[in-house]
Amino acid sequence: MCVPSIAIQRYRELRAAGLSRSAIRRAVATGELHHLRRGVYASADACAEVMIAATHGGALACVSAARHWGLWVLDEPGDVHVWLHHDGHRRHADDPCTCIEHWDEGTRDAFALPSAARVLRQILACAGVEAFFVALESARRAGIVGPAALRWLTSHIGDEGREAVALSRDDADSGLESLLRWRLRHHGLTVRTQVRIASVGVVDVLIGERLIVETDGKANHDSPSLRHKDLLRDAHAALWGYVTLRFDYAMIVHEWELVESAILASVASGHHLVPGR
Ligand SMILES: [Zn+2]
Ligand SMILES: [Zn+2]
Ligand SMILES: [Zn+2]
Known part of the structure; x- marks a missing residue:
């Protein structure tokens, strides 16, 4: 530009x-x-x-x-x-x-x-x-x-x-993070982005301590190798007690009701909390 x-x-x-x-x-x-x-x-x-x-x-x-x-x-x-x-x-x-x-x-x-x-x-x-x-x-x-x-x-x-x-804050990492924080603002959740998790890597969004939200769509996640990597990440995350939800960018922007319901259902099950705390 x-x-x-x-x-x-x-x-x-x-x-x-x-x-x-x-x-x-x-x-x-x-x-x-x-x-x-x-x-x-x-x-x-x-x-x-x-x-x-x-x-x-x-x-x-x-x-x-x-x-x-x-x-x-x-x-x-x-x-x-x-x-x-x-x-x-x-x-x-x-x-x-x-x-x-x-x-x-x-x-x-x-x-x-x-x-x-x-x-x-x-x-x-x-x-x-x-x-x-x-x-x-x-x-x-x-x-x-x-x-x-x-x-x-x-x-x-x-x-x-x-x-x-x-x-508003001055340390948001992406527009997606800002959008998620704005849309989830009345639910009292901690929403962080680009969080490094041992043996998983850097995840897009972490809600609370344990609920991972990954946003596909910027890179081509349809290719077999990336798909395989995503599945490996999810398996490692599960191994360490994390729950992963995956949405593409279009879902987050345009099908928010579905995305929000999925997140809140997961939160209601306590998936964002460390067990026993
Ligand atoms: Zn004109
Ligand atoms: Zn220009
Ligand atoms: Zn205008």
Whole structure:
């Protein structure tokens, strides 16, 4: 992904950087620059999303901007989210355009990414509290939102968002962990990820002391050798008194009721506890 404030340049910025009128024309002819619209150009390393946003009169917003910040985003990339300035215009070329408009007020630096705190607020409003919580924990882990940004955020969101901020941590290991902790938050369970267990290896999620949740799907677990490795891990885990539940990423994201029921049934049987304690 590119750096939008560098990848998108206005004509006058190119001229100020020393490019003559004919040099700009040549750069467009050779593909070093893309001419997006009147007075707006993109460098060759500009990604498609940034070019769409600039062509349509705005900067990246929301989940599209979050990806550029390197934050965890639950869904695969889809339509581009664009921050259109309230005193600007939309300039969608296609009709109907599929980009998703954001119109929240705030000072904006042309085509640069909005601040991470603003991006988080946009996600809360547009994609909901779970997507917000996951992105928030990754921003906190990366040190992108500090105390001042968190204060700004807290004073610009509603109760649900504030609950998420209060629960958020700065040491989450993955979006999946954040999602599991958020969705299991009312059950009083300890949820840890990437826990090393002797003779088993590093497991994705450990609930309590003994319940392992493995999430297949990122790597190809269908191949016979990986399948064999998974079964070996499960056998070793069982040997040491652990119970393993396996879900794929899609189940956790999209079939949560089933996953939650399975986890809670296992917890009800005491599988997460060390026997005798
Ligand atoms: Zn980019
Ligand atoms: Zn959005
Ligand atoms: Zn558009």
